[in-house]
Structure formats: C-alpha cells, structure tokens
Amino acid sequence: MITRRSLFAGGASLGISAALGVTPVRAAARPVPLSDPFQLGVASGEPTQDGVVLWTRLAMNPIAADGFGGMPDRAVDVHWQLAKDENFRQIVRQGTEPASRESAHSVHVELEGLTAGAEYFYRFKAGSELSEVGRTLTSPAPGIRTRPLNLSFTSCADYQAGWFTPYRRMAEDQPDLIAFLGDYIYEYGDYKYPVRDQAGGECLDLAGYRLRHAQHKADPESRLAHAIAPWVVVWDDHDIENAWAGDVPEQPDPPFLKRRAEAFQAYYENMPLRRAQKPDGAALKLHRSIRWGDVANLHLLDTRQYRDLYACTGKSGTVGPDCLERFEPNRTLLGRDQEAWLDQRLKTSEATWDLLGQQVFFMEMDWANGEGKGYSNEGWDGYVASRNRLTAAIDTYKRNAVVLTGDVHSHWAGEVKRDHQDPESKSVAVELVTTSVTSAGNGLDEYPNTQILMNENPHVKFFNGRRGYVRTRIDQREMKVEFRSLSRVTEPYAPAYTSGSFVIEPGSPKLNPA
Template sequence: MITRRSLFAGGVSMGVAAALGATPARAAARRAPISDPFQLGVASGEPTSDGVVLWTRLAMDPVAADGLGGMPGRQVPVQWQLAKDENFRHVVRHGTEQAAPEAAHSVHVEVEGLDPGAEYFYRFKADGELSPVGRTLTSPAPGTRGRALNLSFTSCADYQAGWFTPYRRMAEDQPDLIAFLGDYIYEYGDYKYPVRDQAGGECFDLAGYRLRHAQHKADPESQLAHAIAPWVVVWDDHDIENAWAGDVPEQPDPPFLKRRADAFQAYYENMPLRRAQRPRGTSLKLYRSIRWGAVANLHLLDTRQYRDLYACTGASGTVGPDCMERFEPNRTILGQEQEAWLDGELKHSRATWDLLGQQVFLMEMDWTNGAGKGYSNEGWDGYVASRNRLTAAIDDYQRNAVVLTGDVHSHWAGEVKRDHQDPESRSVAVELVTTSVTSAGNGLDEYPNTQILLDENPHVKFFNGRRGYVRTRLTQDEMKVDFRSLSRITEPYAPAYTSGSFVIEPGHPALNPA
C-alpha cells in the first residue's frame, strides 16, 4: 500500500506493474528498452478549481553531458493516472503522452474536469517502469471562503552551496501549495570549495541548462517537495544569468538573447507549467494568477524580463540618495503590460488576500550602516515610481496585500508604505522575505550589523540569517506566518525550527507577534 507517509521514503515505485495496463507494442530490434527512466521524479503545479498540471521528465542518466538524460533519440509513450486514493483503486483520469527528445523527454499533462478542493494522487509509466507517486490538490471552488490555504514558499537553491534539507522539512509540513520565488538553479561554474560537486560548468546553452535542472530534480529532497504538493514558480536572475535585466546581460555577452532563449526553454521543460507558459522565441510569459477560492489570489510577477536597466550605474549595485534616475516617472520593473495586468487583477479581486509572489525587495531598504544612505538599484528602490503605482493601487482598491519575496538569502519581514519618501505615509501592505534553500551557506541567526539595519529601517520588524523557508496559513480571518530556519545546510538532515512567528489581520497591514 502506498501511503502519504511513504512519499518520504524517497523514490517510491508501485509494485504492481500491470496497474497501468499493457505497454504499447514495439519493435524490440529497433527500440532498446529503457531502464529506470524516472530518476527526476514527478511534480504537479498550476492548480485550478477543476484541474492541475502533472509533470515528469524521463532520464536514465541525469548528468549526461548533452543534457538529454541518457535517453534515446525517439519519442517515448508515457502513460499517466490520476486517482482519488493512494492505492489507485479509484482512477478518475488517465491517458498517454509522447515524451519527445526535442523537449528533453518532458511531459506536461493538463488535467481538467476534477472536483474542486480535492486531494489526488498521480503516477506515470514508461516502457514498463512505474514512477514515484505524487500527491496534488485542486483549489476550492470560486467564492469558497471556508477552506484555508496552507502555503509554503522559498527561493535560491544553489546545488554547490549545501544540501537541500529545507525541501524535506517543507515537504514534511504537507502544504497545500508551494511557491518557488526564483533562482531554482544557479548558472555558475564550479566553486573552489563546494559542499557538493555539480555536473557541468557554467550554463551557456540549452544542454547546460537542461543538465543543471536535471541534477536538481534528481536530488531526493527536491523530489520529496515536488511530490507532496502542487508548485507554482517564477524565475529570478540565476535561472538565466546573474543580474540580467530585460535584454541586457550582466557582462558583455553578444549571444545573450540566444542564451536567454535556451534558459527559458529548459525552465519550461523542467517545471510543471501550462502550455500558456511555453516559450516563444526569446520570450516566455510567466506572470499569472493562482486563485484559492475566495480566500486568496496569488499573483506571480516577473521582475526580470521587462525591467528597465539599473539606475545610475547601468549595473546592479548600491546607489546613494543623489541617484535621481531611480525616481524617473516612466521607469518600470514590471513593464507597462504587466503593470496594467496587475492593476486589473487587484482592482477586480474579491479574495480576502492578494499575495504578490516576486523576487526582490519591494519595501525601501537603506543598506548603509550609520551616516549616509545606500539603496539597491536591483530591487524596487531602483524603480520608485513603479513601486508607487503599485502601492497606490493596493491602497485605492483596499486590498489586503502581502508581498512574498525571495532573492536575498535571509528572512525579513516588514511593512510597505504607500510612499516611502513620505515619513507620514501609512502602511498599505506587509512584505515577507524568505531566505534561501542553500545559497550563502549556513548563515547566522543575527549578524553584527543586524540591529543597525533594523534601527535604520524602522518599518522592518524581523530578520533571521539562516537557510529555510516560510510557512503560512491563510483564512478569511487571519494569515499566520512562521519563518522556518535550519542551523546548517553544509551537512544533511538538520532539523527546522521557527525563528519568528507573526499574524496579519485583514484591514490591518501590520505584523503582529503570534
């Protein structure tokens, strides 16, 4: 019997091969059998009230240098099942998809016609081999307010920097939904003193990005987290190249648009995304909304693909208060089309909570200790007018907005002002910043300048510098927040502890100690 607990045993395979029916006939002389093609696990994502995406990618050798996972250069039929029970006695949907070499043998199944607010289990079969079993959920029916949302989110998983234990701890909470807010991979080449050795050098082409994604998906802790709940994802810079901004790379890179297109293709192939997110040339429309009944809308934002170039320096970094370019009224971090879309989503929202899943600090942050001020031009501080348009919309439409942020490899929590340049401006939203899965090593609970930063940014209420994730529970009455931290990730299996807990109430954009 496959139980929910058995998902944590790692690499669960069904014992009854006949459960998915007979393998399609094949000419054995021309088609060699595939051995253990499910080494990258399974995943689901993009839940709606009547559907979900099921994902897998076939690979016999995840670290094959060509990025194709040691698979043959032919299509492979992949059968799939979705059931209401863990034993697959009540199968409600099934079918067959073709895993093609031009898509790195990835499979994206968009299942429809399911019950709202329901738990399901799924699996795949290829060439007689059965995949691990995954658990997924549909969102509650539109207008439903009685069903809570248990949402966990994290960011920044650098394979070389440590073990993916935070994924395991997050999976053990059995959330309803997991949001990953950028830097699912790092494109870097080898470190001098890595905790773990990665395969391949710096990612420059499609083969390199495919290989990097495959090594991440082959990690057993990553597979646990992907198998326990549906995921929703957005990228940040390292999914493509450090500090890229629109069409401009960090370093002179004449074929950057080709590199970006390759990274986009590999990202789509390795994530449980819908056909609507399939890349088209050098673009991929990743911003979208996930709805959880009438309790919450999760608006996933892309702060990389459409942004203007960094203010004053042209490169990412810290700028002083004399950098007037960051205040220019037409500067945007989202692009005009995405800004208009988000304004409409907020204007017409009827959910209790509007969550903004994005990548870089939205609230103002003075990063200079003592006299003087310094602002990151990579975050929203480099796009002040863009931020003010968003905070005005949140305020004018009277939305209960909570910003979910990644990027900075540490936990933060604070209050977003309608206009951070006005000392009398009121708070209009709360920002919760998740730490990383592994990036920046073990970290510390506090650093020597932690209290200085908190004192100089009084709207910031919390900091923790360990690795981990954020666990939340949303109802129509409140949002509970636990910052989950691990003391170490340079060794596996560290326990998680709660480094800070808060409660947010509708109509009151403030952090209240739990």
C-alpha cells in the same frame, strides 16, 4: 502497498514498488528498453478549481553532458494515471503522452474537469518502469471562503552551496501549495570549495541548462518536495544569468537573447507549467494568477524580463541618495503591460487576500550602516515610481496585500508604506521575504549589523539569516506566518525550527507577534 507514508520513505526511490496493474490506453509504438527513467521524479503545478498540470521528465543519466539525460534518440510513450486514492483503486483519469527528444523527454499533462478542492494522486509509466507517486490538489471553487490555504514558499537553491534539506522539511508539512520565488538553479560554474560537486560548467547553452535542471530534480530532497504538493514558480536572475535586466546581460557573451531563449526552453521543460507559458524564442509570459477559492489570489510576477536597466550605474549594486534616476516617473520594473494586468487583477479581486509572489526586495531598505544612505538599484528601490503605482493601487482598491519575496538569502518581514519617501505615509501592505534553500551557506541567526539595519529601517520588523522557507496558513480571518530556519545546510538532515512567527489580519497591514 503505496501509502502517504511511502512518499517520505526510501530516499530517491521514494517507496515505489508496485506495477500500474491496469491496461494502458494504448501500447507504446515499439518496445523501449529503459533503465530507471524516472530519476528526476514527478511534479504537479498550476492548480485551478477543475484542473492541474502533471509533469515528469525521463532521464536514465541525469548528468549526461549533452543534456538529454541518457535517453534514446526517439520519442517514448509515457502513460499516466490520476486517482482519488494513493493505492490507485479509484482511478479517475488516465492516458498516454509522447515524450519527445525535442523537449528533452519532458511531459506536461494539462488536466481539466476535475473536482474542485480535491486531493488526487498520480503516477507515470514508461516501458516497464514506474515513477513514484505524487500528491496534488485542485483549488476550491470561487465563492468558497471556508477552505484555508496552507502555502509554503522559498527561493534560491544553489546545488554547490549545500544540501536541499529545507525541501524535505517543507514536504514534511504537507502544504497545499508550494511557491518557488526564483533562482531554482544557479548558472555558475564550479566553486573552488563546494559543499557538493555539480555536473557541468557554467550554463551557456540549452544542454547546460538542461543538465543543471536535471541534477537539481534528481536530488532526493527535491524529488520529495515536488511529489508532495502542486508547485507554482517564477524565475529570477540565476535561472538565466546573474543580474540580467530585460534584454541586457551582465556579460555580453555569449549572444544573450540566444542564451535567454535556451534557458527559457529548459525552464519550461523542467517545470509543471501550462502550455500558456511555453516559450516563444526569447520570450515567455510568466506572470499569471492562481486563485484559491475566495480566500486568496496569488499573483505571480516577472521582475526580470520587462524591467528598465539599473539606475545610475547600468549595473546592479548599491547607489546613494544622489542617484535621482531611480525616481524617474517612467521607470518600470514590471513593464507597462504587466503593470496594467496586475492593476486590473487587484481592481477586480474578490478574495480576502491578494498575495504578490515576486523576486526582489519590495519595501525601501537603507543598506548602509550608520552615516549615509545606500539603496539597491536591483530591487524596487531602483524603480520608486513603479512601486508607488502598485502601492497606490493596493490602497485605492482596499486590498489586503502581502508581498512574498525571495532573492536575498535571509528571512525578513516588514510593513510597506504607500510612499516610503513620506515619513507620515501609512502602511498599505506587508512584505514577507524568504531566505534561500542553500545559497550563501549556513548563515547566522543574527549578524553584527542586524540591529543597526533594523534601527535605520523602522518599518522592518524581523530578520533571520539562516536557510529555510516560510510556512503560512491563510483563511478569511487571518494569515499565520512562520519563518522556518535550519542551523546548517552544509551537512544533511538538520531539523527546522521557527525563528519568527506573526499574524496578519485583514484590514490591518501590520505584523502582529503570534
């Protein structure tokens, strides 16, 4: 019998032992001998009030050098089922999708017509082999404010840097929704002293990106987290190449737009995204909104594809107060079309909360210790006018905005000013920055310069330098926030603890101690 407990049992196999027990919609075109093709697990994502995306990708050898996962050079029929119960006695949908070699044998089942605010269970079958069971949810219908959102979010999962225990701890919470805010993979080649050995060298082509994604998905902790709740994802730089900005790479070789197109293709193949996010060469429209009744809108932003080049130096890094280019009024981090889209979303929002899921530090941050000033031109400090247009919209439309951020491999929280250049400027939003899953190793709760930075940036209220994730519970009355940290990721199975907790109330963009 498959139960919810079995989702947490048995490592990579995750407790799957039963057959489908029903007649598939149609038989496979011909018998396909497969051996454990579900090593990358299952996932769901992009919930709406009546639908969700179900995902899997077949791979019998996840670390095959050609990126095809050891699969045969032909399409494979994949049968799927969706049920109200984890024992699949109340099946509500089933069907068959072809997994083609052209898409690395990935499957995206885009469902509609489901019940709003409901829990479902799903599974796949290929040949005689079964996948594990996944749990997913649809969002509450518009107008519903009584159903809270239990949202967890994290970022930056470097396979070589440690064990993915934060994924397991996040799954144990059984959230309603998981948001991943960039750097799902790292494109780097091998470290000199890795915690874990990754397959393949630097990701430079489609085969390399497919292989890197497959090794991440095959990790048992990753499989557990993907199976427990629907995911929504956005990329950052390492999903393609370190510090890329628009059409400009950090390094000029190989030809960047070709590399970007192949990275985009692998990203789509390996994420539970909709057809609307299918790439067109080197372009992929990733910004979109997820609605959770009238409690929250989650606006997912792309801060890489449309940005202007880094201010003053052309390269990502720290710049001083003499870098006036970062204040130029026409500079944009989101691109004009995405800025206009987000402005309209905020203007017409009817939710209690508007959450902005994005990748790089939003509030102003002086990173220089003591005398002098130092600002990151990679984050929003390099695009001051772009940030001011967004904070003005939040203020004008009177939105309860919370910025959810990844990238910096440590937990932070602070208050966003309408204009950080004005000492008297009021707070208009709160920013919650999640640490990484593994990137930068174990870290510390506090670093020698932590208090210096906090004192020099009084709008910043919290820091923790361990790995982990952020857990929230959001309803119409408040947003509860817990920063979850692990003492180590260089060894597996560390427990998670709450390193900081806050409450945010509608109409008051402040961090209140819980």
